Amino acid sequence: MIVYRIAKTLERAEDLSGFGSFKFGGRWNSKGTYMLYTSENSSLAYLESLVHFNEADIPSNLYITSIEIKNSDKLIYQLPDSKYSAKWQLPENFENKLLGDKLMFNKQFLAIKVRSAINSSDYNFLLNPLFPGYHDKIIITSVQTIPVDNRLIR
Numbered sequence: 001m002i003v004y005r006i007a008k009t010l011e012r013a014e015d016l017s018g019f020g021s022f023k024f025g026g027r028w029n030s031k032g033t034y035m036l037y038t039s040e041n042s043s044l045a046y047l048e049s050l051v052h053f054n055e056a057d058i059p060s061n062l063y064i065t066s067i068e069i070k071n072s073d074k075l076i077y078q079l080p081d082s083k084y085s086a087k088w089q090l091p092e093n094f095e096n097k098l099l100g101d102k103l104m105f106n107k108q109f110l111a112i113k114v115r116s117a118i119n120s121s122d123y124n125f126l127l128n129p130l131f132p133g134y135h136d137k138i139i140i141t142s143v144q145t146i147p148v149d150n151r152l153i154r
Helices: 019-024 042-050 094-106
Strands: 002-007 036-039 061-069 076-078 111-115 123-127 138-147
Touching: 002 042, 036 042, 042 061, 042 123, 061 123, 094 123
Parallel strands: 076 111
Antiparallel strands: 002 036, 002 061, 036 123, 061 138, 111 123
C-alpha cells in the first residue's frame, strides 16, 4: 500500500519520525504524541496541507512523499464510524486527540485509517512511529517537488 504526505521542505519530506506532530499536536494527537499524518492519495495530501497555509507563508513549491507500507493488511486499523464523536470534524476536538493518543501509545497497529475532515469520503492514515519495527515496515518510494497553484490559497 502507498500513502502520501506533503511537506514544505525536502528535509521534512524525508522525515518519517512524526516529530512535527509530537511538537505541535494535530487533529488526532496531543502535543507529546508521535504520529505521522498521511493520506490515501496525493490529491488529498495536497488538500490537507493547503488548508493550513496562509497566502503570505506558503512556499512556491512543496514536496510530496510516497510511502510504501509493507504487509499492510494486518497492520492497519480502520476506525469504525461508531467511534467518531459527533463533532469530530471540528479542529482541536479533545475526544479525537484522546482516541488518537490511546491508539498510538497502545502500539497495536502501524497505522490508523480515519476519515478526512475535509472530505469525509476519503481517508487519512495516521502512522505510528512507536510501532515495533516501524522503520522496517515503511519505506519512502519517492519524493517529488510539486508547485503550489496559488488559485487554491485565495
